Amino acid sequence: MMNCCGLITVQKEPVPLQSIEVELEVKDHVATVVSTLKYQNKEDKPVEAVFVFPLPGDAAVCHFSAVIGQKEIVAEVKEKQEAREEYDDSLSSGQQAFLLEESEQSPDIFSMKVGGLAPGESASIRLEYVTELAVQADDGLRFCLPAVLNPRYQPQGSEGASVQVFSVPASLVPYTLCFCGRLFSPRPICKVESSCSLEPLQYLNTDQTQATVKLAAGHKFDRDVELVIYYKDAHQPTAVVEAGQTSAETGTLMGDPVVMVSLYPEFPQSVMSSVASCGEFVFLMDRSGSMGSSMNSKERHQTCIMSDRDTLLLLLKSLPMGCYFNIYSFGYNYEHIFPQSVEYNQKTMEEALKKVEEMEANLGGTEILKPLKHIYSQRCIPNQPQQLFVFIDGGVVNTKKVLCLVKKNSSCHSCFSFGIGEGASSALINGLAKEGGGHAQFITGTDRMQPKVIQSLRFALQPAVEDISVTWGLPKGVSVTVLSPPITSIFQGQRSLIYGQLTGQGRPQRGSVTVKYSLAGRPSQNQLHFSLKPAEDTGLTVHRLAARTLIRSLEMEDRELRGRQDGGIKEKVMQLSVQSGVSSCFTAFIAVNKADGKVIQGPLVRRNVPTAGEYLSQNKLKQIFCHPSSLDVIGCKEATAPKQPPRDPLLQLVSLQKASGCWILDPDLAAALGKTSEEVEKSKPAMVTSEVWATILALIWLHGFKMDAKEEWELLAMKAASWLRAQNGRNLIHKC
Template sequence: MVRSSGLLTGAKDPVALKSIAVTLSINDFVAGVSATLNYENEEKVPLEAFFVFPMDEDSAVYSFEALVDGKKIVAELQDKYQAHKSYEEALAGGYQAYLLEEDKCSRDVFRCNVGNLQPGSKVALTLKYVQELPLEDDGALRYVLPAILNPRYHLSEQSEESCLDLKTPIVPLEDLPYTLSMVATISSQLGIRTIQSNCALSSIDYNGESRTSAQFSLAEGHKFDRDVELLIFYRKVHSPSVAVEMGMPERESDSLMGAPSAMVSFYPDIPVMETSTKRGEFVFLMDRSRSMKSPMSGQNRSQLRIDAAKETLILLLKSLPIGCYFNIYGFGSTHEAFFPMSVRYTQETMEKAVEKVKAMLADLGGTEILTPLRRVFRKPPIPGHPLQVFVFTDGEVAETFNVIREVKFHSKRHRCFSFGIGEGASTSLIKSIARVSGGTAEFITGNDRMQSKALRSLRRSLQSVVEDVSLSWNLPPNLFAHMLSPEQTVIFRGQRLIVYSLLVGQIPQEEEATGEVCLQYSLHGKSYEEKVTFSLQPKPDDNLTIHRLAAKSMIQAKDFGFRETTMIFKRDVLDISLESGVMSSFTAFVAINKELNEPVQGPLIHRDIPRPILLGGSSPRPRNSSDALPMVLPCSGAPVSQPPRNVNMSYCAIMARMPEGAHQERYHSQRMKCVIHTDSPPDLPNIRKLHTYEKGSMEHTVAQLILLQNANGSWDMNEDLAKVLGTSLEDMKAVHPTEVLEPSAWATMLAVIWLHANGKELKCEWELLERKAVVWLHNNTVRGFTRLMRTANKFLNTTVSACIFTLKD
């Protein structure tokens, strides 16, 4: 079930939210965000309220303040224990107090306590953060403003205390009482080619002929009913660069925040190495929880998540290399493996797996990923076949840090490639399990195709191992670089590499003074290097963006949650967090308004903020139960503790929780009010829509052709293939050059040619299996492609070149 976040009272019932205003500033590859949420207490008694909201795992939160009746109160970052103590003492004294912290179970959920909110008071809560922006394969820089916070599945009744289970009523979209506004500025000397969004924007104002900056805003009337996504396309996005930022003059010149900080960006041009066989053990973990029955997006006739997952698994199975091992696990409240152990990839095992995939349902209850992961890691390794784990989930797991710790513990023998499906997937879970194991993370939302992103990760897993990765600096005398980022051991072709460093010592005063940084690595015994020269003159930034991003990367390398982090790492994280002002699992922002000292009169009043019904939701289920809900625990340290609630379930298109104590009969009429969105976002040429495929569509035809491919890469010449190619078996046999080609070789040639002629837009999805087919043709001594191409092109009415059958070096 998808829920909007907001200001919640001590019983987790929302208070009236009036508006949300976001100011976004993107400079090159970094976003700076200031978000203000405006609330008003329209009741006649004071409130204690909780503000729970999602945020990307990579966000470095460095400022929090409250504006109450015209008075600004700036929070101080403290040790979490001390912050809670200060907050509770302030409440006991009748002061207004504010507390902001990460949730104990996940780094992508934050909670703010607002204590002693007086009747008639207005409060504006403003938080600021900076964030690195990920780069897509097509060169787009992606920014997402999270709006959706899903409840997380609890592994057991003894789960860590968490505030992730929100309970808010469902109303039609038009009845929402709050709105979202966003003003954005984008600037880069790289030049802005275009900007796209899944939401309606005002007209974009580009500045100058070189279009180095742009301003725009969300169209008026936008509701906070889905994540806001922006895609920014620069003209020279793959250029390496180094940015140097001035430190704080009042700090020590060799300290984390006092010394100049450098942000280095590389785009390694790793050569493509193709071999006929590749080794590896490929294990796919697919979420089969009930939430996977939801659509991929809110658009009409959007494909169900489980259907997209099944097509993706079949595509992955067809693309696996000969000689590897594989297995598939489906998981929910329980888990099921296709085979007791990973099996060798053959025609027989592939066919068995495909049939099992076709029969898969989203019928395994909640989302328990830890147990199947442990089962995978405890299997004995297969000599010569490194383990590659692919995890597909909508990410609704409460015990995020337990999963991350398990993946990191086994990171020496595997890599994990993770996929977050749908709105609200946990960025903390998805990004962290990939980062700690040397894999990559992908998010599949709205109009994205799961198939293309899965194949991108499979290609990366098949890349030759890059070794001896190092970074060296050429700097003037008396100046040296102190690395802040963790040692980089894995890099992938086409992936951006970001490294942070302090420049300690004497920086030359000459404006033309420069330094040089060199990235070195080896591949198949051959050494490669890439260099970039940069200005040594640091630029001032009031927000200390680079310093805080560097601190965030250091915190992420050592912070594994409030309970799971070792004492040694905890001390390091606490020191880094307090020095940089960037929040961690062990720190919290606290502010006290000492001008107000009025005792609280009477009990707190709870009022709900309605939320819209959103497609793509999920419903949490507890362990070993088909009907009960997961245990809802009060947050640790909350001044007013509330007992766990028992909540009944209601069903309306997707599962939705009813308010406490409500009877189902009472809500029949309210269920009729639920709506499906018809306000479709604008068409985006770079984001493919994902609909249920109609017969005759290109996606459907390509999927049918892929389904017919054999494990070794070949196709059989039969009626099914002829139908996909738009011809008859008799005609295929009539033009078959029997004197030089076996039937399967002729069929394989025709299939490959058809893909190149008709499926170009989906090439990223069939490229691996097409290469497997070409290798099979060469291994079966097929020669004379140029002459055979004339016959094939004439038969298929195509004009494809024979170079498609050339093997790459």
């Protein structure tokens, strides 16, 4: 038996990627990432290395260069087909060439070609991008360096070839990762959490506004490198004005100053203490084969689908009386519990929970487009705003088509999305929330799904924010062109970003931006005053993020109009991409080494560089995607039903709650409370009904034993308290 060693793929072919070095710099909520990839051809013939890899879906790739020997070749942004032809022509003529392009179907997948590496030659590739860090529901800022690119499901009959990804077990990944980060903030950095092992946070100054973070020694490149950064007083609105590029023409995006405004609306406590009692809640659950895998390595018995079932239990118990709901699940096909959404009551809740308990990860691939179309085809229920909750553990090839559908229907619903486990597509998860006017969350590592989902349910139950408008107060002669899409949703404490191109004279002075909206039927507003003086040491970060924001909006508009009219949108995107140096789906980075005049002799041998991940053979993938009934077979051995662990005491108690919010005094409740039936019944005051007493005991148990999980049960406890008040329970408690 031959030992596997050296730079090899699963097919035992050598590859030239040796190492990846990543430098992260975070300034407040903006991250700049520089990746250096070192290649070396150890073969006796010239090679072309092809590396398909993920990046954050909203990243603005702004630099691509290669160093061969002592010579640096900086890539240019060109129209994609032109760049491809130049790359092919260069290789045909014996020159070295490098090509970087974004997938036309999913903006978080990139492919890089390193062509013309002579035998024994090394090349160092530098890739730089900037991105905004998403705000989590607990106010942390999430950075993720994707390490796992799961095979993307491609629907049958869809156009274009699937991205070819070569995945291998982490132990066989033939390259190393070095990662370090520097954090800068106007506010103290409280802590940094990660699913990976980190060295202790090192502060660089006494006020703790600068720090360094590094991966602990021995890190395996088998998972995403996820950091969640927490600042003190995170909800501080800010505005950064960045000077234009001196070499760019005035009047263009790159030539004029650009302002980036971050707003954190705060709602009155009187409004936040109430929750909506209406709405149509639609839960769309991923039941593809991969959902049968473990949530994390420490709790192998807890699979993703099991966690989904527990989450649905908490969601259904937390819904208000008077709302409507339905549950869809999808894989290769999709199912729904009710033909259409039904009113929430004890009967429908019990029927739904019975079906939820039967859910398994057995529906095949990841055809999310089909159930979405069906959901949107249903008639809207009057005075019941639709709230869509989407749970998915991977990605799809047709990401942009899915997002277009969500945006098309965004006027009639809000979309809350959840990426489960390693490899969930950030472009899909963040895009669903952005285009659907909701909020996105990622559940990775040892995260529990339930508190994050209930936090999002809180957002969905907030009073509706309507009639949103943005007005600017600027000095005479100064005007602004807003580059961001209109704000369609506002949630308590969640960030709203606005980019604007400033033109005219009169700087430096002061300006303001005001967001007005109607909250619970009352006019409200949030305002920020800021200096128009450009900040120092920002480079062109704000301009590139603004360009990326405008490019993404134009790409979406182009896709919506495709087949009807072009309108020159593609040309606008290409022009903006070339001027700003930011990638788009219509352009690519191309670099050709013309300096030394050397000609590469002989035909190039293509080597596909594998991506870290759980390896599935091509035949097995076909079996899984094409034959849903065969999904019990994953990897190299047959999946067996995991042994059911004892039910969590909290979930046991929650499962007994009625839709109205009350509990029943019976032996099941006594067992959940750790008492005998005689003990709970004997303590009941004579003037208190059994249901009231049972509900009081359940609430006492929750507050006494499960305060650490309060986020998970607080909504259902509020419903129980409301039920008690309706029964004059408060007076009865005092009598007790």
